[in-house]
Amino acid sequence: MSETQTGKGRGCFFYGCLSVVILALACAVGLYFGVRYAINRAVEQYTSATPVAIEVVQASPAEIAAVQDRFKTFTDAIRAGQPAESLSLSAKDLNLLINHAPDLPQFKDHVQVTIEGAKLKAKLSLPLDSFGIAKLKGRYFNGAAEVNASLENGVLFVTLDALEVNGKPVPEQIMAAIRSQNLAKDVYKDARSVEVLKKLDSIQVEDGRVLVKPREKAP
Helix, strand or coil, X not given: CCCCCCCCCCCCHHXXXXXXXXXXXXXXXXXXXXXXXXXXXXXXXXXXXXXXXXXXXXXXXXXXXXXXXXXXXXXXXXXXXXXXXXXXXXXXXXXXXXXXXXXXXXXXXXXXXXXXXXXXXXXXXXXXXXXXXXXHCCCEEEEEEEEEEEEECCEEEEEEEEEEXXXXXXXXXXXXXXXXXXXXXXXXXXXXXXXXXXXXXEEEEECCEEEEEECCCCC
């Protein structure tokens, strides 16, 4: 799940990482409750028959194209080993990339990202049909998450700091187990994703923005 190219050439590593992280988040919670409760009770308590409204970030076609092109220029340079300026993305930029990603129609209008200081937050209303489980057909994972994300020495860390499901906070004893998991670990199953990560110096969330710094070439 990484660099599948689309007709417009905008499929990229970012979207693959996003898929892995969001699905890992849902699976982490679902697995925890699924092994502790009868499946019928888990589905009833932690999924919903209806989605919740997710506010859609509005932008003109020119604004959408601009952030997509800026992102594509950066990722193309990284993959090609060419010099690139650091990439700075606001919450609006992230939402536009998510909601207008040709590769990820399942996330369109189902995810909203905000950034508060160094904290990434997301509201989710994800359809669960794609899991292929009969009892999840027509059900939704409705929640809100606070996420820590960083990259150091080529290792991407995404951890869950807080989570609400159906408007209720997940109990602390459960969060203690979930917080220890790196939700991005499955990214490293894909060789092309690993290749891109090795070319990045860091990913930081600070001052309401995500800053992606390329690794400087050795002289």
